[in-house]
Amino acid sequence: MPKRPLSPGRVRAARQSARVTVASAAGFYPALYWLDRPIVAIYALFAAISLGVLSPVPGGGRDRARTVLFALPVAMALTGLGTALAVTTGSAVAGTLVVGFTVSFAAAYGPAPASVVPGLLLFYVLACFPPYAPDALPQRLLGVLAGGVLLVVCELLVLPAPPSQPYRARVAAALDLAAAAALAAAQGHRHGPEAARDLRRAGLALRLSQAPPASRPTGAGRTARGLAQAGAATRRVLDQLARMAERPESAPVGDPPSEALLRGVAAGCAATAGALRGARAVPGPEALEEMAADFIAVRGRPSGTRADMDGRPSPRLLSHRSGVLTAAASAMTAQAAVAVAIGGRRTAPGLPHDQFWYAEPPVRRLLALRLTGNLTLRSVLFQNAVRTALGLGAARLVAGALDLSHGFWVLLAVLTLGRTTAGATWSTVRSAALGTLVGSLAAGVLLFEAGGAVDVYAVVLVPAMFVAFSVGPIAGPAWAQGLFTLVVAAAFSQLAPPDWRLAEARLLDVLTGCAIGLVCGVLAWPAGARGEVRRSVADLLRAVAPLVRLTVVAAVGAPGDPETRRVAAEEALRLTRHRLRIAEAAYAQYRTEGGRHPVEGGPDWHVALNCASHAVVGSHWLPRQEYGPAPPDAVRWARDAVGQLTAAMDRAAALPSGAVRARPAPLPPEVVSTSPGPVLPMLVDIDGWLQTLAADLTAIAGDGNVPDGRPPVADAGSETGDGAEPGGRQGSGAASRAG
Numbered sequence: 001m002p003k004r005p006l007s008p009g010r011v012r013a014a015r016q017s018a019r020v021t022v023a024s025a026a027g028f029y030p031a032l033y034w035l036d037r038p039i040v041a042i043y044a045l046f047a048a049i050s051l052g053v054l055s056p057v058p059g060g061g062r063d064r065a066r067t068v069l070f071a072l073p074v075a076m077a078l079t080g081l082g083t084a085l086a087v088t089t090g091s092a093v094a095g096t097l098v099v100g101f102t103v104s105f106a107a108a109y110g111p112a113p114a115s116v117v118p119g120l121l122l123f124y125v126l127a128c129f130p131p132y133a134p135d136a137l138p139q140r141l142l143g144v145l146a147g148g149v150l151l152v153v154c155e156l157l158v159l160p161a162p163p164s165q166p167y168r169a170r171v172a173a174a175l176d177l178a179a180a181a182a183l184a185a186a187q188g189h190r191h192g193p194e195a196a197r198d199l200r201r202a203g204l205a206l207r208l209s210q211a212p213p214a215s216r217p218t219g220a221g222r223t224a225r226g227l228a229q230a231g232a233a234t235r236r237v238l239d240q241l242a243r244m245a246e247r248p249e250s251a252p253v254g255d256p257p258s259e260a261l262l263r264g265v266a267a268g269c270a271a272t273a274g275a276l277r278g279a280r281a282v283p284g285p286e287a288l289e290e291m292a293a294d295f296i297a298v299r300g301r302p303s304g305t306r307a308d309m310d311g312r313p314s315p316r317l318l319s320h321r322s323g324v325l326t327a328a329a330s331a332m333t334a335q336a337a338v339a340v341a342i343g344g345r346r347t348a349p350g351l352p353h354d355q356f357w358y359a360e361p362p363v364r365r366l367l368a369l370r371l372t373g374n375l376t377l378r379s380v381l382f383q384n385a386v387r388t389a390l391g392l393g394a395a396r397l398v399a400g401a402l403d404l405s406h407g408f409w410v411l412l413a414v415l416t417l418g419r420t421t422a423g424a425t426w427s428t429v430r431s432a433a434l435g436t437l438v439g440s441l442a443a444g445v446l447l448f449e450a451g452g453a454v455d456v457y458a459v460v461l462v463p464a465m466f467v468a469f470s471v472g473p474i475a476g477p478a479w480a481q482g483l484f485t486l487v488v489a490a491a492f493s494q495l496a497p498p499d500w501r502l503a504e505a506r507l508l509d510v511l512t513g514c515a516i517g518l519v520c521g522v523l524a525w526p527a528g529a530r531g532e533v534r535r536s537v538a539d540l541l542r543a544v545a546p547l548v549r550l551t552v553v554a555a556v557g558a559p560g561d562p563e564t565r566r567v568a569a570e571e572a573l574r575l576t577r578h579r580l581r582i583a584e585a586a587y588a589q590y591r592t593e594g595g596r597h598p599v600e601g602g603p604d605w606h607v608a609l610n611c612a613s614h615a616v617v618g619s620h621w622l623p624r625q626e627y628g629p630a631p632p633d634a635v636r637w638a639r640d641a642v643g644q645l646t647a648a649m650d651r652a653a654a655l656p657s658g659a660v661r662a663r664p665a666p667l668p669p670e671v672v673s674t675s676p677g678p679v680l681p682m683l684v685d686i687d688g689w690l691q692t693l694a695a696d697l698t699a700i701a702g703d704g705n706v707p708d709g710r711p712p713v714a715d716a717g718s719e720t721g722d723g724a725e726p727g728g729r730q731g732s733g734a735a736s737r738a739g
Contacts, residue, residue, distance in 0.1 A: 226341025
């Protein structure tokens, strides 16, 4: 019977365990037995464990080594700070609160800083416990440095982790596919559902949740923001081309303007893909902008076919041209974003300035905006930082007030077992308590049987570390805590005369830390991101509704004061961006919470984020297309349709997880027949935009039902995690229906 191959997760855990075990042993044994420096030994041991096991550093060997190397100075600074503040319980607790919040909140900077947060906190926790020994600081720092450097070497040389695929490579591959599809459409090839599925599948691969954590462009810098926006815009191009493939009969035969613009889209996508691979210079969107401007000038003219009547283009032709222009505008955004991300551009002429607001400010300003944007009680990052700080502070206070002999384990339990929801914390605590109990019994047996034979503990430590670090991350908290208890017993029994009470102290301290973590989980945002994502989506929909209404009113030239409408639209756009940022952070946390599994038929929060993203895109472009004021009957239709949609948004905001049917009135044939030719393209764009928003709104309930048989755009828009500040939402599309 053939053996089943090991899962990739187990292979990764075993390789990482080998690296950490080698680094820990290489620092622990020489310092203890050759140099007779037990303090250096224990800090070298925990430095490798904290940055190698407790910190899930993403990426390949070089990426991981680079992250550890950059974290080392911070680790040494926190060790020194913890040593100084250990003078009294009060100073240690105050320092724990400040350090716990500051270090945890640094996760806002991106995946690499977020990955080392638990490990960095461990350095302060380890140093801030009695005895107060400032004279030992040089040995502590030497141990931290030795353990960190050894881990860097092992990450590079001992079974190094393979590099992850860069996000720019994913975008380049998607742009190549978009170029091929656009060129085929320009040549008149008719595709079907299979081609559409391939395009949508390529768009799904650009979701940040589908990319390895190390390659996700979620940082606060210009490059990360530009790549994230390029990925989102590329997905919109793919989505629009997929719609064309799904409805090949809707594409008129022999429309030279559409064919020319599609060829331009294909050329622009191919050139941008080559730039992302480093094969050519980074192109700007100027060439495609000129082609789009020429296309806009003629899009309201007939094609000369029989389908055109009375010297006016047919509705089918107008709809097709609107889709082509949308794809072109999304391609322009992708090109401009790549030019900012890797080409060093600081402006994007011809495109809305707000879309590329991050191109001009210096990096320090972008970093500051990322932090200040999350300094709110509605930010999940802020909530997690407060929860962590309170838990660690309470644990340090209890350990100091009760004079626990190994109070360090109390804080370590809070740090490693705390979760973002009370339910997940309780589940983890139960498993950890059981595992610690079993591990303590096993450690007690080991200490009793071995007695004072230090050689036994020295021999047991290495295999115990390898098994604990390879099995624990896969098998769960019970195994992790139980096996780590054996590691603790084997290590500390070599530093001091062994005592079976060490296992007892470990058990009591872990249980104390579990209790503190559970209390913090109950008192501080017990629902985690689940409750926050509901509230943030509701607030987001309330902000989107007036933005959509003001955009349509401005586009059709309805009566009223234009300046007043402009100010109101800017305020609505600012509020929508702000609430979209908070909702994205809540959704990102919701998708990563431990024990969270998607439920069939549950709310699709990602569609709600897409709905807001589509609204922001339309608010950029629709009012900027000056085709002249619409006739009164068209204005009445637009007001009625947007009123029906915004009313549905208000209902969805009142019950964000409930089913809402959004059915804005489609563009009536009589309005098409009586509207002036130059105004018709704008009306078609508005109709398509409202119908897309309605499809998204209906799909939030997760039942897959959509109005008028239109498919929901559930896989379009921007993926979470960008944390864009004002003006930073991924937007493009002249008709704003690129998704």
